Amino acid sequence: MLSIQSVTKTYGKKDNKFTALDNVSADFEAGTTNAIIGKSGSGKSTMLHIMTGLDRPSSGDIKDGEASIFQKTDTDKWRGENVGIIFQSFFLQGNDSVVENVALPLKLKGVNRRARNKQAMEALEQVGLLDKAKNKAKDLSGGQKQRVAIARALVTKPKILVADEPTGNLDSENGAAVENLLFELNQKLGTTLLIVTHDLDLAKRCSRVIFLKDGQVKKDIAKKHHDEGEKNA
Amino acid sequence: MRSLDLISTANSNLRRSKLRTFLTILAISIGTFTLALSLGLGQGVRNYITSQLGDYQNVNIYQVNKEGANDFGGAFGNGDPQEYDPNKSAAVTDFSQAYLRPTDIDKIQEIDAVNEIIFPYAPAIDYASAPDGKKYTVPSSTFIPDIPVRITAGQNLDKNGDEGKVTISRKYVKLVGASSSEDAIGKELKITYTDAKGQTQEDGLIIKGTYEPTLIDSALTINSIDAKRLASAQAPTGEPTFFAVLATKDSSISDQEFKNKLSENKFSASSLADINNTLNNIVSGVQAALAAFSGIAILASVVGVVNTLFMAVLERTREIGLFRALGAKKKTIFGLFSVEAALLGFWGSVFGLIGAYGAQLAVNSIASNTFLKGIEGLQLLNITPMLAIMIVGIMATITMVAGIIPAFKASRLDPIEALRNE
Ligand SMILES: Nc1ncnc2c1ncn2[C@@H]1O[C@H](COP(=O)(O)OP(=O)(O)O)[C@@H](O)[C@H]1O
Ligand SMILES: [Mg+2]
Numbered sequence: 001m002l003s004i005q006s007v008t009k010t011y012g013k014k015d016n017k018f019t020a021l022d023n024v025s026a027d028f029e030a031g032t033t034n035a036i037i038g039k040s041g042s043g044k045s046t047m048l049h050i051m052t053g054l055d056r057p058s059s060g061d062i063k064d065g066e067a068s069i070f071q072k073t074d075t076d077k078w079r080g081e082n083v084g085i086i087f088q089s090f091f092l093q094g095n096d097s098v099v100e101n102v103a104l105p106l107k108l109k110g111v112n113r114r115a116r117n118k119q120a121m122e123a124l125e126q127v128g129l130l131d132k133a134k135n136k137a138k139d140l141s142g143g144q145k146q147r148v149a150i151a152r153a154l155v156t157k158p159k160i161l162v163a164d165e166p167t168g169n170l171d172s173e174n175g176a177a178v179e180n181l182l183f184e185l186n187q188k189l190g191t192t193l194l195i196v197t198h199d200l201d202l203a204k205r206c207s208r209v210i211f212l213k214d215g216q217v218k219k220d221i222a223k224k225h226h227d228e229g230e231k232n233a
Numbered sequence: 234m235r236s237l238d239l240i241s242t243a244n245s246n247l248r249r250s251k252l253r254t255f256l257t258i259l260a261i262s263i264g265t266f267t268l269a270l271s272l273g274l275g276q277g278v279r280n281y282i283t284s285q286l287g288d289y290q291n292v293n294i295y296q297v298n299k300e301g302a303n304d305f306g307g308a309f310g311n312g313d314p315q316e317y318d319p320n321k322s323a324a325v326t327d328f329s330q331a332y333l334r335p336t337d338i339d340k341i342q343e344i345d346a347v348n349e350i351i352f353p354y355a356p357a358i359d360y361a362s363a364p365d366g367k368k369y370t371v372p373s374s375t376f377i378p379d380i381p382v383r384i385t386a387g388q389n390l391d392k393n394g395d396e397g398k399v400t401i402s403r404k405y406v407k408l409v410g411a412s413s414s415e416d417a418i419g420k421e422l423k424i425t426y427t428d429a430k431g432q433t434q435e436d437g438l439i440i441k442g443t444y445e446p447t448l449i450d451s452a453l454t455i456n457s458i459d460a461k462r463l464a465s466a467q468a469p470t471g472e473p474t475f476f477a478v479l480a481t482k483d484s485s486i487s488d489q490e491f492k493n494k495l496s497e498n499k500f501s502a503s504s505l506a507d508i509n510n511t512l513n514n515i516v517s518g519v520q521a522a523l524a525a526f527s528g529i530a531i532l533a534s535v536v537g538v539v540n541t542l543f544m545a546v547l548e549r550t551r552e553i554g555l556f557r558a559l560g561a562k563k564k565t566i567f568g569l570f571s572v573e574a575a576l577l578g579f580w581g582s583v584f585g586l587i588g589a590y591g592a593q594l595a596v597n598s599i600a601s602n603t604f605l606k607g608i609e610g611l612q613l614l615n616i617t618p619m620l621a622i623m624i625v626g627i628m629a630t631i632t633m634v635a636g637i638i639p640a641f642k643a644s645r646l647d648p649i650e651a652l653r654n655e
Contacts, residue, residue, distance in 0.1 A: 054558060054648050080560015087652065091555045105559040110235050156560070
């Protein structure tokens with residue numbers, strides 16, 4: 001379980017002080033699908049960055065199980081082993097092959113070439129892009145690029161898959177395909193999904209939806225087996 | 234990240250901005266080229282000196298002259314005024330003062346440490362006449378026992394004997410109409426000199442041996458009996474005078490003690506080994522100066538490395554953020570850029586060395602066909618493999634150190650800033 005405990009994030013000092021996240025708390029159970037929804041500037045990305053240890057909270061803490069991810073000896077290592085991140089604008093290495101892109105997190109971890117290529121091919125199979133393994137990443141379509149990015153996030157077999165507006169740069173057809181893939185992976189691998197979006201339809205497919213406004217949690221709706229139940233009004 | 238992956242990733246990063254990398258490497262290779270050539274030249278020249286004078290390293294022969302006889306600086310009076318020091322010999326202001334008087338020679342002989350005095354008669358020969366009628370100048374000296382000679386044919390002269398005989402540089406055999414060293418043995422060399430009365434005199438000397446000349450050998454080495462006779466005939470008083478005599482040192486005393494003993498008596502002594510050392514010191518000095526110049530070129534290229542890396546960090550900001558987001562540690566990012574910097578030094582020095590080896594081949598082949606002709610196996614430029622490896626190592630280290638600041642900057646980039654969409 002990943003838990004956000006009273007996280008506040010402020011930018012700037014004194015007169016220019018701006019609170020991007022205001023005392024946010026939430027627990028994410030293993031294997032669940034979660035959406036964080038809100039308007040642009042509401043603090044969704046900030047929350048996601050702090051949850052993955054890419055950024056530090058001004059106050060509050062993030063815990064993976066019992067331990068704070070910031071107190072762990074190496075937050076980067078923790079992230080590399082437990083979290084897969086998917087970005088709105090893919091961030092692939094255009095001149096590298098698809099399989100090299102997917103294998104990158106393993107390369108950074110120090111896995112040897114043979115093993116990492118094997119695992120990358122497995123991840124590519126899961127996103128249905130095995131036939132594109134040798135292509136250069138820049139030659140793919142937008143939807144294919146996002147699927148490669150998902151394979152790259154998957155390749156380390158993370159417990160948590162975090163996606164920041166994964167369909168934001170895609171047309172509706174490709175967007176739907178990527179969405180389906182994410183939920184399919186949740187089903188098949190039991191990976192916790194954390195999707196940042198402003199697409200209500202996508203959010204509705206998740207078992208839990210957190211509404212953010214001006215850095216505060218306005219609603220936190222969890223549904224259990226199709227019955228909608230509302231925590232926090 | 235595995236070291237091998239780190240190196241190959243850094244290396245392929247170099248290829249992303251080919252022109253910039255090329256120019257940076259070019260600058261480093263120019264610096265390396267000059268460094269390798271100056272060090273290689275120094276090594277080659279030292280080898281040359283050793284090949285010429287190495288034989289004399291342990292020869293027990295000292296040149297002895299009056300202290301200050303070599304110090305003409307004060308004699309011309311264009312230096313700054315120097316205070317009189319009673320413990321120091323006066324600088325020579327009149328060349329005649331530099332000559333050793335018979336009393337001086339007696340004084341040298343009386344010094345315990347001096348075993349024997351050898352007189353280096355230096356008869357002046359106007360020319361030697363070859364059988365084909367041509368006349369040649371022949372720098373000549375007296376035979377000095379104990380000094381090693383590289384005999385190529387015949388035999389060396391004997392101590393205190395061999396009247397009427399000479400040895401000759403193998404390059405001079407055509408003066409007796411010979412085509413080879415062997416051919417010259419036993420032939421007569423016809424010489425012409427002018428005596429003290431101004432009369433032209435002719436003489437003949439039989440060639441006993443030929444030798445490979447070193448830097449300090451004359452063309453002609455005359456036995457001491459004839460050398461004394463010729464020199465006496467040329468001396469206005471009938472007695473040859475000497476600027477310096479040669480002395481052998483008693484084996485019970487060290488080189489330095491010997492020099493000190495002579496110094497106490499206001500004489501100075503220098504051995505053949507001293508010449509070797511002096512030359513080597515000069516070479517080292519020149520080499521250091523050349524290396525310092527190439528050091529400046531290298532310094533300039535290092536500034537290029539820093540610049541190149543800062544630009545690379547800027548260009549790859551987003552990628553650095555991505556790497557961090559995918560679990561790369563700060564240390565890995567630092568490593569990537571440091572290795573990239575080291576690789577710039579590595580490739581720059583490798584290409585510079587390839588150029589230097591090319592230049593070495595060209596220069597050595599020209600040199601061995603001209604002034605080093607006949608000295609087998611001697612290279613004017615000598616960039617040893619050891620030196621090459623050292624240069625590559627040093628250059629890679631220097632550029633890696635130069636890359637520390639950009640690499641540190643890269644490792645400290647905020648991954649979120651780096652990953653911003655805009
Ligand atoms: N480094 C920063 N300095 C100042 N303000 C920031 C910084 N990063 C984000 N913000 C502000 O925090 C708010 C939340 O940003 P963000 O989390 O990116 O919103 P979202 O992802 O919901 O669109 C925005 O108003 C943004 O301008
Ligand atoms: Mg955002």
